[in-house]
Amino acid sequence: MAPGNDSFVTEFILLGLTDRPDLQLPLFLLFLGMYMITVLGNLGLIFLITLNSNLHTSMYFFLFNLSFIDLCYSSVFTPKMLINFTSKKNIISYVGCMTQLYFCFFVISECYVLTSMAFDRYVAICNPLLYNVAMSPKVCSTLVLASYLMAFSGAMAHTGCMLRLTFCDANTINHYFCDVHPLLQLSCTSTYVNELVVFIVVGINIIVPSFTIFVSYCLILTNILQIKSTKGRSKAFSTCTSHIIAVSLFFGSMSFMYLKPSSAGSINEEKISSVFYTNVVAMMNPLIYSLRNKDVKTALRKTLSRR
Incomplete structure (x- = not known):
């Protein structure tokens, strides 16, 4: 027990x-x-940012944390998924299942790191003269620390509420990891409180960051349209495109997965949706931010030439 x-x-x-x-x-x-x-992609970005002083800016500080988070939560979920493909019976202990559930910590923290990156782009484009003050190392560290604290509180709420449930005979999870909705379907006690907590916590952690990002990009777009130079507008758009793609993939799959009752939709749809934020997004982020980024490509060439 x-x-x-x-x-x-x-x-x-x-x-x-x-x-x-x-x-x-x-x-x-x-x-x-x-x-x-x-x-390889996330470790590569982490090492590039660490080794190259020209990447020691607020933008790359957030990107460093994003890569760290992607590396961590993909390593929590994917290995167990791979084991499932090669074994006839994939068993996970109760403690292991609750631990895996707790590590939604990393998923929540990504919501706020992406929001901090949107704020960084807003200041860089709309208030460039105040950029060094508004995005000082102290401010950036505070934003990242707040991201992890919000993630910690959300993960504690999810896991704490799950620990109060009783699981009787049913122990087969129709999923490739211990997620909230599949576990709630196995409980032989009322899950009303859990579903309410999921809706509130996930709602806050998706709606608040999404609204902040939306407002930031509305202000950015307004500012870009006022730029008379076509080259200037193109450069401003290119600095935001990568982030918009990453945000759309991540928040889109998260919203579909969690902002609905556990009984709504099929479990197969949830599996496909969860693949996006546990596998696809974590893989795409380093590609999106490196292939479209001249600074990263320059830093890579310098690092390889030094070696």
Whole structure:
């Protein structure tokens, strides 16, 4: 029996992404490749930003934290997913399941780091003369610390409410990791409080950052349209495009996944949606920010030439 819980269940069985035997190997190779790109891409960005002094600015400080977060939460979910493709029965302990659930900490922190990056772009484009003051190292550190504190409180709320539930006989999770909605469907006690907490916590952590990002980009767009030079407008747009793509992928999949009751929609839709924010976004972020970024490409060339 798990400590601190009246559950009769000591372990869960993860059904995985699909039960079709003919898809197991192709999907294993696909997600293994994606995970390798994720690890190499995010580690590469972290080392580039650390080793190159010209990247020691607020924008790249946020990008450093974004890469760290992507690396962490993809490593929490993807290895267990890969095991599921190669084993007949993928078992996770009760403690392991609650630990995995707690690490939604990293997903929540990404919401606020992306919001901080939008604010950084707003100041850079709309108030360039105040940029060094408004985005000082102290301000940037405070924003990132606040992101982690919000994530910590959200993760504690999710996990704490899950620990109060009782799981009787059902222990098969129709998912590839221990997520909130599939676990709520297994509980033999009322999940009303849990669903309310999920809706409130996730609502705050999606709606507030989304609204802040939306306002920031409305102000940025207004400012860009006032630029008379076509080259100037093009440069301003290019600095925001990467971030808009990353935000759209991340918040779109998160909203579809969590801003609805656990009974709404099929579990297969939830699996596909969760693949985006646990695998695709974490893989795409380093590609989006490096392939479209001259500073990163220049830093990479300098680093390779030094080696």
